[in-house]
Amino acid sequence: MPKLIFRLFLTFVVFVGIFILIQQLLTPESFGEYGHYRANAIDDNKMSTSFYKGEAKCNECHQDIFDQKALDVHDAVRCESCHSPKIDASTDCKVSPPIVKGTIKFCAECHATNPARLKKGVPQLNFKEHYDKQNCIECHNPHAPWELKEK
Amino acid sequence: MGTERKVNNRRKFFQTSAALVGGTLLYAIIKPFEALAQPKEEELKTDKANLPLWGMGVDLEKCIGCGKCAEACKIENKVPKEPFYFRTWVEQYTVKNDGTVKIESPNGGIGGLKQSVPDEEIFKSFMVPKLCNHCTKAPCVQACPVGATFISPDGVVLVDETYCIGCSYCIQACPYGARFMNPITKVADKCTFCYHRINEGLQPACVEVCPTNARIFGDLRDKESDLVNFLQVNPTQVLKPHLNTHSRVFYNGLSSEVK
Structure with a gap:
């Protein structure tokens, strides 16, 4: 493989790698489990206290x-x-x-x-x-x- | 020297562009296969059918505008007491004899609404409780740039308080004015159908306190629920049907004056 092509390929791989890495780092846990949102947020919304007891x-x-x-x-x-x-x-x-x-x-x-x-x-x-x-x-x-x- | 630099620059340029294009292409190729890696899609759909689909019915013929619902909502959800933060509120519509419509809602109706128009000028008057309509096609969800507001699998539009960036796009997007910026948490706030209560088997606070049972809460998928019965017995309407939001708050006895 010519040196030129190899370098090109290497740059390509590194770039994609960095892209995936950044995406992994920035995406919060449980994001996208049910849709374009944090699935854990459903549980967060359940955490509130009920003042009215029924x-x-x-x-x-x-x-x-x-x-x-x-x-x-x-x-x-x-x-x-x-x-x-x-x-x-x-x-x-x-x-x-x-x-x-x-x-x-x-x-x-x-x-x-x-x-x-x-x-x-x-x-x-x-x-x-x-x-x-x-x-x-x-x-x-x-x-x-x-x-x-x-x- | 000059020529060499030019060549190097050109080479670098081509390398970078190739990497960019290649990266995008590769991502586009990988993306469709993600579904293969997680074959959860099918399961989730069947799960969804077993989940409840929450909705609310509001019987305007029964509402007396006492404002207990708005008050209870503020207590239950720790909504700031200032008179411009409401998750739910009651509006009093007064159609005068000359055809003009007066809409008033002092302090969201808390403490009971009072008629400000003299009796002889009134053609008709009625109360309209308002809240988040929990749209099936929610404009606020589409507007959110970070995915901090969403429709939960059981059909409730919720806000992810930890993820919201407070840009207030959703507040502008909501055609019902049901959202506000919470001055304490600094994020968008809205009615959640008291999500913490309904998951414990309780009714939302506004439904719990309504003295005339003007609000009916229930599961739209459960054919024996009070809400489904209410929808079968009464001819109901949603607010702003021309916007195709497919909201899940149904009003009985809605006049055309209601905006």
């Missing part, structure tokens, strides 16, 4: 409230709709109980009058007319809203 978890301790709720109009409303978890006590609600004050402002989030809300199903109130300055839970049991407390 109603089944609440039932472990609060079966009584769940039974009460099932009999009244708030039966479809899940616990965590109102009792959103405290972010620092995500693992244990006993450490920092997710207490809701039941103020008019809180209940108005769902029950204030708004033409965009469906007319039936969710009662809409003009809170200024409906006993202003009083918290809703002073009369209504939030778990069973039609069970009015006696004053």
Whole structure:
């Protein structure tokens, strides 16, 4: 083989070698396993903590409230709709109980009058007319809203 | 001296070009054989059929715009509290009697949406919860220059936070405005259908808290899931169907005013 061709061939091999080496170094682990992305990123996305535990978890301790709720109009409303978890006590609600004050402002989030809300199903109130300055839970049991407390 | 240098230069030039062309050619020759080396393609396709295909249904007739979903999403996914970072939010559309449309979403609907238009001017009004539509042909995935955003085998559009370079091309590419730049992680952020929750068998946080069950989450491949039932019972639509994104968030009772 002439020296010239040999050198050419050698350069060629070295170039391809370097190309493959750089590509290997720069491609992250598990890239391209399922497509043009890092397959491990799927697991990374699963790593996050669940702050909302789901109603089944609440039932472990609060079966009584769940039974009460099932009999009244708030039966479809899940616990965590109102009792959103405290972010620092995500693992244990006993450490920092997710207490809701039941103020008019809180209940108005769902029950204030708004033409965009469906007319039936969710009662809409003009809170200024409906006993202003009083918290809703002073009369209504939030778990069973039609069970009015006696004053 | 001068002639020699010229010759050497020419030689070097030819060597380099030959190497370049040769390298490219060799790579092109090797590339198709890669599939032979890893015969996984076939297995993966059968696997995919066994995986769930996640989707969501939104019943606009039930949404009351309480904003619990947007609030829960922020807590669950540690989204910054500022009123311009949302993975999901609720918009209130108000069509006035003169035909103009007012769209408002103060703080994404958190704390309950309030009607700002007087009753006598309203022709109709409705709420539209928005989130990532998890497109089958996602423009954001096509726009990403590094492969940091992708459609997972179970049909959820995800972001690879460690690999994202923060160029925000995907944010511009998204026709639904569902992406944002997270100021803490400095990478693109978006709804993941609460990927960590759905893999534990829980519902996404927004679905979990919705007091009127306006959001329905489920597996599109499971013929007995709530979502498939919702799609069978209701005539549903997707947002911006003319863009052919084939999104997997289906709206019931969608008005033509919704953009």
